[in-house]
Amino acid sequence: MSSESLTSERILDTAEGVLRRHGIAKTTVVDVARALGVSHGSIYRHFPTKVSLHDAVAARWLARVADPLADIAHEDGPADERLRRWLRTLAEAKRRKVLDDPELFHTYHTLAEQARGVVDEHVRELTDQLTRIIRDGAAQGRYRVASPEAAARGVFDATVRFHHPAHSREWGHPGVDADFDVVVTMIQSALAASGAEGGERESGV
Amino acid sequence: MSSESLTSERILDTAEGVLRRHGIAKTTVVDVARALGVSHGSIYRHFPTKVSLHDAVAARWLARVADPLADIAHEDGPADERLRRWLRTLAEAKRRKVLDDPELFHTYHTLAEQARGVVDEHVRELTDQLTRIIRDGAAQGRYRVASPEAAARGVFDATVRFHHPAHSREWGHPGVDADFDVVVTMIQSALAASGAEGGERESGV
Structure with a gap:
């Protein structure tokens, strides 16, 4: 995935899927990055912490x-x-x-x-x-x-x-x-x- | 304690004390009998099950x-x-x-x-x-x-x-x-x- 297409919406769509399948504990920036096939650095630009991801x-x-x-x-x-x-x-x-x-x-x-x-x-x-x-x-x-x-x-x-x-x-x-x-x-x-x-x-x- | 003085009220007083100190799981007929120094048979006459004791x-x-x-x-x-x-x-x-x-x-x-x-x-x-x-x-x-x-x-x-x-x-x-x-x-x-x-x-x- 190119970094241009990695919008906050796209990250949250994936985070919802991870949440649905694996629960709150497994819905971290690293887990969502893995599900998207991107580096977790590219997620951190949108959501700097697990808390900010969960809040979103x-x-x-x-x-x-x-x-x-x-x-x-x-x-x-x-x-x-x-x-x-x-x-x-x-x-x-x-x-x-x-x-x-x-x-x-x-x-x-x-x-x-x-x-x-x-x-x-x-x-x-x-x-x-x-x-x-x-x-x-x-x-x-x-x-x-x-x-x-x-x-x-x-x-x-x-x-x-x-x-x-x-x-x-x-x-x-x-x-x-x-x-x-x-x-x-x-x-x-x-x-x-x-x-x-x-x-x-x-x-x- | 004589069986005459073992009223439901007295049992419930003790059960409350047991509940306060040890929680729900440890508030059984046997535990309450022990705290009162009586046989659990004498408690069962008032409360035949743990559920009936908890309800009371x-x-x-x-x-x-x-x-x-x-x-x-x-x-x-x-x-x-x-x-x-x-x-x-x-x-x-x-x-x-x-x-x-x-x-x-x-x-x-x-x-x-x-x-x-x-x-x-x-x-x-x-x-x-x-x-x-x-x-x-x-x-x-x-x-x-x-x-x-x-x-x-x-x-x-x-x-x-x-x-x-x-x-x-x-x-x-x-x-x-x-x-x-x-x-x-x-x-x-x-x-x-x-x-x-x-x-x-x-x-x-």
Whole structure:
């Protein structure tokens, strides 16, 4: 392979294959270089350490979750429908990953646990998307919130059972879809709640 | 020790001590009998298997969380205040356990993971308590919910980040108390939301 064609994307494609076949411990710069048939020096130019390689693999995995959600966040339609679809899409993406290949899901989850900065950035990106939807809902006269940012964090936290990998074993349970609907409807009610209603208090978030 | 004084409580006290010092694997009927200086036959009359002993230890641990919450559920005051205090007390009890003795917390958590029936019963007890508070809130004219049972499950699910052991590492983070307040206030808004508000939809839960 010529060094011109050795892009970061190409390295990460190969790193994913190595990860899939051999696990985290065997996904080092040297192992990926061997799989690509190049010197490990040429990989180091893109990823100077195993940690930076692992972080990049985790970031790409998480981007595959976040990118379709960004599309929903940037639509123009009614915020209530987009919020529910955004949350459903997030939960479904996670559930599909764990049901399709539990072992690979576990491997990526472990990788992400070690890449806390990458995960924090991912959560920030997701709550930014939620903030956009909630802000649209306020502009549409549907939501009444003092702080869309705080509300977005609240929505993310309140739905953690349906998208955090620690709860993946519960996602196959019967009833989990009904549980999801109850929580999302509660969230929508809270975001829409009038500050006037109840008299003495604000809309809550 | 005479066999009369060998109550289940006494056995569980000792089993807890053995668990604390030696972990789950060494907390068997034989080990507990040895620690008590009795024959294991006399333990088997109370706990016929290691599993039944472990389940009873897990159940007692969980009861220490649930019992103070039952008191709040059975009070007569305003539901909003009781709901917030109930959730705060649950979160604080879990947080105190993990910060005081992370290793013991982890041991009990592992034990509970293996005692799914016990945990399911615990969750049922907690959601029953929440149902009582929400029903009181409806009677007080504060909450408007179609199904207090479904709402209770929703409240429990929406606060999972603050009481499920899988999230225990997050409980020491700065900001977690603020996150808790946002979610609880959202929940209270949702429970109080008028069915009339928004026109086309019910109060949500």
